Amino acid sequence: MYTIICIFSEGIERRCAVRLQKYMAHCGVASRRKCEEMIKQGRVTVNGQVVTQLGLKIDPQKDEVKVDGRPISLEQKRLYILLYKPRGYVTTVKDTHGRPTVLSLVGNQPVRVYPVGRLDFDTEGLLLLTNDGELANRLMHPRYEVEKEYYAVVEGRPSKSQIQAFIEGIDIGDAIAHAHKVRLLWQKGDNSAFKIVLREGRNRQIRRMFEAIGCRVKFLRRERMGNLTLGDLKPGQWRYLKDDEVMQLKRLTEVSK
Template sequence: MRLQKFMAQCGIASRRKSEEIIISKRVKVNGKVITELGYKIDPLQDIVTVDGKRIRDREKKVYIMMNKPKGYVTTVSDEFNRKTVLDLVKDIKERVYPIGRLDFDTSGLLLLTNDGELAYKLIHPKFEVVKTYIATIKGRPSEEELERFRHGLEIDGYITSKAEIEILSSIDDKSVVRIKIHEGKNRQIRKMCDKIGHPVTSLKRISIGNLELGTLKKGCWRYLDNDEIEYLKKI
């Protein structure tokens, strides 16, 4: 098994983050520092340590849905001492981390887990997991602007993948729109709306694939049920 995959299964971090940890020379296999990302281990025989502490794939896998409030960052810790989403799940014994991100000013559905393989699958664009958002934006986009949004926009030096956008309502100088994307670039929806001249004033994620936020209250969380877990694993 590849070293980064084993680390992800042990709940150390997502596979991508585990690769960063390996490169930073924090991982040893049988006492030897490993920096090779393709390095393979035998999980049953090799001794793997991170920062000197042995890791084992024995932790119970947990899967959590949260309704993230605004004002929280989706990181394990924050250099500016801002509140993190982990502050909202302090009463569970397993070490979990968020799958993907919702920015500081965005609310809504966030998944947390210690299953690194599942986290990798849901984050990686090649699996094309659709995320649905409700956004309030300034003004009312024209059909031409909506088509530009749907067919891809150049932001931060790359062209976004095709997306869906639908106007749900317009009142005065604001519109409420439903947006669906399968990418997850930093502040992507906000940047896309800026690009067509209709900045976001509020943003909430309401679903990931077929998983819906439903009536879960803001700031609260729950465990996924067996059907929801099986659905995610089959993506």
């Protein structure tokens, strides 16, 4: 393997207007950030040569791009799957510890799809899988403030001031995390249930916010992302998105925001 700094002549370089990772995302390989990781890992070739440095621009009309040995193109069909992720599955393509992945639940699809964001191993609920890398990137980017709603059952009875702290911001160690909305649903014995809406998506954010106020999350389910809800789906079940649902998602992430 070796690295391409630029494989194009000066004349071709002037016509190349697409960065490799952006092209990959438009082809539906993954989000732009994930595509950058794949390039650094040496999984991408341009005209048969391995690329490991970011910044390369390509001409989609002339250059052959392959990911893991498979050619990609803009003509690939866009696929959108809404999955009810059960607990006990990881939200990755592969797992080094041999745990089951969410991709095993949707079977063989005509194109490769990837999870949009993550739900941790013990969290269940709504998960979108797609090969539309550009839409996936926007759904996860805090700039677009796409709402994600969760149902949580926790040990303890947080006070009103502790609940308000979710809105004002809670130090979770590496950041100050905020919830957009928090609503107490019920309290029974030493347990409480909440509906929580986030517009940001930090790693294990809800669990870490409750841990910061001394409450352990016993159950967590994501019930909504933007305009999408679980509906009648049961854990492990999935369906394709309807055209109007895809259009609504795209309107939520318009550049004008």
